[in-house]
Amino acid sequence: MILLTASTFSFSQETSEEFESTLKNLIIEAPSTYAEIDGYLRAYRKDTSLMKLVVEESKKFNYWESQIYALNQMGRVYRDISQYPKALELFQDALKLSIETENLEFRVYSLNMISVVYRRTDAIKSALDYSQEALELAETIPFENRSTGLKRSINVSLNSIGNIYQLLEQYDLAIEKFNESMKLENELNNKLGLAINHQNVGECYEAQEKLDLALESFQKSLAFNTEINSEKGKIICNYSIAHVYVHLNKMEEALKLLNSSLKRAKNLGDQEIIATVYINLGWAYLNVGDYNLAESNLNEGLKIATEYNFPSEIAEANKFLSELWMKKDDFKRAMNFYKESKKYEEQVTNNLNLRYVNDMIVRYEAEKQSDQLKSLEEEVKNQAITLRKNKTMLLITFIGLALVAGILYILYRQYQLSSEKKLLTLEQTMLRSQMNPHFLFNSLNSIKLYIINNEKKNAVHYLNKFSKLVRKILEASSQREIPLAEELETVELYMNIENIRFSNEIIFKINVEDDIDVHNVKIPSLILQPFLENALWHGLSSKEGEKNITLDVMKGVEGFINIAITDDGVGRDAAEKIKERKVLKRKSVGIDITKERLANFSKDYQNSFHVEIIDIYDNENKASGTKIMLHIPTI
Structure with a gap:
């Protein structure tokens, strides 16, 4: 004292x-x-x-x-x-x-x-x-x-x-963790923690397009933030609610909340929040057709995001600016902004996926190597104790040889690891030019979750399937036509990988008529995957419960084989309505490209290919799926 x-x-x-x-x-x-x-x-x-x-x-x-x-x-x-x-x-x-x-x-x-x-x-x-x-x-x-x-x-x-x-983007797992945290926060009566977790749950629901649940979660978070008088929390909740209002086409309410949030965000000084509000304001004005205000807000958000290096916000601002100039019929500027958006999206993807998975694999190998070194050190200690007891030259020579062999083995393994890492980098570069980037992103995400959850067997199992699929795609991409048997094996691997994302809810079957020799039938390489992808993401992704896809190979009229891809999804009309609700409308070009390849392929035959799209209805005349029928010439 x-x-x-x-x-x-x-x-x-x-x-x-x-x-x-x-x-x-x-x-x-x-x-x-x-x-x-x-x-x-x-x-x-x-x-x-x-x-x-x-x-x-x-x-x-x-x-x-x-x-x-x-x-x-x-x-x-x-x-x-x-x-x-x-x-x-x-x-x-x-x-x-x-x-x-x-x-x-x-x-x-x-x-x-x-x-x-x-x-x-x-x-x-x-x-x-x-x-x-x-x-x-x-x-x-x-x-x-x-x-x-x-x-x-x-x-x-x-x-x-x-x-x-x-x-x-593993939203169900994220919600599970947030709910677990909320349970503990309730026990502590920690209102700030409850506010944060409700906000996060709302963002997950919005990403899943469950807008009513998202709005409810954001409003709960706002109530807690208001109770504890958290200015930052209130701003985040308000612009999140506004974001949902834009989805629901409640533009007047959205703009009112966003303009109010912008003033408060500037007083707060958090540059990431300021950039986000500017970009959302620009998006809202773009939706109401006020292109001048849309451009000024998007440019301001892009400026802040660039200055403070927020890649996700940079990508989003460029995406909306591309849409803006498309609406203004200035396609050159629209394309420039689109390219910038894709560049930053790829940067974020690489940070969140490829580099992460590679780091995890390299770290796993390094830990294995470290365990081997520790094991070797322990063996040397035990041998040294035996050597001191026996005091024989023979054991000294043996230990010396063992050490030399161990060192040579370690050096050899290090050389192997270095070579494997270089090869992995080259394979990734080639793979990116051959495969759909969205499929690559989703597959690596799913495999990465097994690594994060320490499910080594599952990780190795699906990594093997994934590598085999990549190898087959790369081999097939260099050939003009391949046996139907190889194409069926490739799509079966593809469906196994995609099924991880659907929690193994997809039931996929291949049926081949007995009198068809799939080894002798030639078809263009890699033509079936785009139709299966379309069935998955437009027909089945919005369906609850069991999901079925069947691929049937059968003889058609003389000179043709028929390949039917049937799903029990929501149907084309429902899929189109769901697509219209989405903010980012990604156009599938894979089927159009496949049709062009089939047209080119059929030039060498007497007959031309034909594609039919058949809507399937149940007894009550409700849409119950879609069938794609490919008529491929063989003569």
Whole structure:
């Protein structure tokens, strides 16, 4: 007490006497948990100048916990205004100090904060690593011994993992994690946590086009944010609700909310939110036909997103600007913006998928190599003990040879790994030029989930199927025509891979008439996959319950074989209505290209190909599926 009284506190003139008194009392009492320190400093935690004073004064008394608290709070302030490098530096300083002082609660808190920064900058692998480390570390403490701060950190970890699933478009898994987090937040009566989780659930429902559920979740989040008076939370909820209103064509309500949100976002200073609101405003004005306001808002959003390097927002702004210039009949400018949008979409895709999967594979191989090295070291130790006991030259020679062989083996394996990695990079470059990028994105996402969930057998199983499919596609793409047997094997592999995305709900059957030799029938390579893809994503994706696709090969009239692809989906009319509701209307060009290839193929035969599209109806005259009938010439 005498030492504390004699100490000279270097507060600025603007610092209130109330804060000075609070800080003195904090250092005297020296609580060690987050909740206790937050009870003293919560009112001042968003003021970086005051938090710096906390760090400086706490250092004088070796009071580490308040230093860690203040470093984390400063990091949160910089993170919320999109100054991510500065925020990351502060969080890492807090983490280092918490490790040195062996404070598990603050260590978990700092790990979660670092994960959030990495997630917001699309460094998904690092974000997942830090969240999982935080969760595993927190769960080492028995439930009855966990502090309130540690319980909240567990919820933050669950929420972060849910956010990562959301980025990977695995929305059902994300909702599951968010609901798990909400259950725990309810027990803690943490309204901020409940607000955040309801917001995230709403975003997942919106992505699934469940607009009523999305609107309900956003409104729940807004109610919690209003109750705790979180300005940032209220802004995010309002522009999310406006986004749903645009989908529902409630343009007046959407524009009112977005314009109000823009003013409040500018006062808040979070550049990512400001850019997002500008882009949504531009999109809304584009929908009502006010092209001047649409262009100015989209350009402003694009400027901010470019300045602060927000790839997803850059891609979205360019996408809407491309639509704008299409409506203005300036196709050259529309194409330029479209190319920019695709460039940034590819950048985000690479960050979230290919690079992540490669890193996981390389890391898995490195861990295997490390285990081998540890095993070898253990073997050498055991042999050294035997050598000292026996003291024979024979064992010395044997161990020497074993060490040399082990080193040569390690060097050989390293060379193999390096060669395999180079080959993988080349294969990915070739694959991107041959395969549909959406299918590649979805397949890698599904395989990656098995790796994340440590389902090694499933991961290896589907990686083998995927690699075999890629090999067959690459081989077939270099040939003008192939045996029907090879084409059927390729599409069966394709359907197995796609079925992962549909939770194995697809029942796919291939039926071939007995008198047809599929090894002797020649057809153009890779012609069936576009029709199957169309059946999956337009006919079956919107259907609930069991989904069936049948591929029948049969003899037609003389000189033809017939291939029928039948699905029990929603039918063409319903599929078209669902497509019209979507914001991004992607036109399928695969079937048109296939028709052109079939036309070119049939020039060498007496007969011409023919494609029939047949709508299927049930006894009540309701659409119950679609049949595609291909008549392919053989003479």
